[in-house]
Amino acid sequence: GDSVTQMEGPVTLSEEAFLTINCTYTATGYPSLFWYVQYPGEGLQLLLKATKADDKGSNKGFEATYRKETTSFHLEKGSVQVSDSAVYFCALSDRSGGSYIPTFGRGTSLIVHP
Amino acid sequence: GAVVSQHPSRVICKSGTSVKIECRSLDFQATTMFWYRQFPKKSLMLMATSNEGSKATYEQGVEKDKFLINHASLTLSTLTVTSAHPEDSSFYICSAHLFGTDTQYFGPGTRLTVL
Numbered sequence: 001g002d003s004v005t006q007m008e009g010p011v012t013l014s015e016e017a018f019l020t021i022n023c024t025y026t027a028t029g030y031p032s033l034f035w036y037v038q039y040p041g042e043g044l045q046l047l048l049k050a051t052k053a054d055d056k057g058s059n060k061g062f063e064a065t066y067r068k069e070t071t072s073f074h075l076e077k078g079s080v081q082v083s084d085s086a087v088y089f090c091a092l093s094d095r096s097g098g099s100y101i102p103t104f105g106r107g108t109s110l111i112v113h114p
Numbered sequence: 115g116a117v118v119s120q121h122p123s124r125v126i127c128k129s130g131t132s133v134k135i136e137c138r139s140l141d142f143q144a145t146t147m148f149w150y151r152q153f154p155k156k157s158l159m160l161m162a163t164s165n166e167g168s169k170a171t172y173e174q175g176v177e178k179d180k181f182l183i184n185h186a187s188l189t190l191s192t193l194t195v196t197s198a199h200p201e202d203s204s205f206y207i208c209s210a211h212l213f214g215t216d217t218q219y220f221g222p223g224t225r226l227t228v229l
Contacts, residue, residue: 032216043120043207044158044220051216089157093216100146100211102218106157 002027006090006105013112019077021108023064023090026071031092033057033066033073034102038087047075047088085112117141118210120221127198128229135193135224137208143188144210148218149181152205164191198228 007022025031032051036044048057053068062077073090090105117140127133137147145166150158162183163171170183180202182194191210195202205225209218 034217036220041223041225043118043223044209046217046219049217093218100216100218101148101160101163104158109155 002031002092002094002103004090004092004103004105006088006108008106008108009087010109010111013080013110015082015112015114016079017112019075019080019084019110021075021088021090021110023073023075023105024071025073025090025092025103027092027094027103029094031094033064034091034093035062035064035073035075036089036091036104038089038107040086044089080110080112082112082114085110116212116217116219118208118219118221120208120224122224123222124225124227126227126229129199130197132194132196133198133226135195135206135208135226137191137193137210137221139189139210139219142210142212144191145188145213146211147185147191148209148211149183149191149193150207150209152207152223158207161193195226198226200228202226203228 003026034049035047037047038044048059050057050066056065064075087107089107091102093102119138121136147164149161161176164183164185166185172178185191207223209220
């Protein structure tokens with residue numbers, strides 16, 4: 001079945017550092033890929049998405065490129081802020097099966113220090 | 115657009131009582147909604163898929179008689195935790211599928227504490 005693997009956290013960075021959170025996936029069809037962010041005590045917010053190979057999703061300075069050849073969707077940000085501290089979830093939604101139930105990674109906690 | 119609300123945001127109840135959590139899609143119709151449970155520092159656990167006008171589909175290991183799900187309209191799904199016990203204490207999150215897309219939008223979550 002489908003699966004998503006994220007790097008284990010927590011990832012601890014200083015403000016203005018470069019961020020990479022790795023995400024790889026396995027899927028039987030042609031999935032769409034997502035990054036969600038969860039701030040403490042809140043639900044998940046859609047951060048960005050990409051629907052096909054080589055698409056780049058971007059939002060709030062975060063970017064991720066759909067790499068079919070490496071089955072990856074790594075999240076990057078050039079300069080993190082303290083307010084970016086949260087848990088980040090990589091997910092896929094496999095459209096070919098006709099179902100939109102997403103598959104989530106385990107989440108990666110990001111802690112940004114001033 | 116694509117806003118999902120949950121009510122209540124927090125609830126504390128006594129053991130043995132039932133608690134109802136509402137999930138609403140505010141500006142779109144959702145034929146499918148999902149209910150998740152999240153333990154501290156853990157990923158999301160899908161509990162069930164709720165389809166408007168039909169019975170919910172529960173994931174393996176989730177007791178359907180304990181976690182009652184009703185999806186009576188295109189904008190509302192409810193989760194009722196029956197005869198709650200302290201081990202049911204958790205963060206419950208719903209999401210709604212925006213029809214015609216492959217994207218889910220999440221509610222803000224409900225913190226349930228059973229004493």
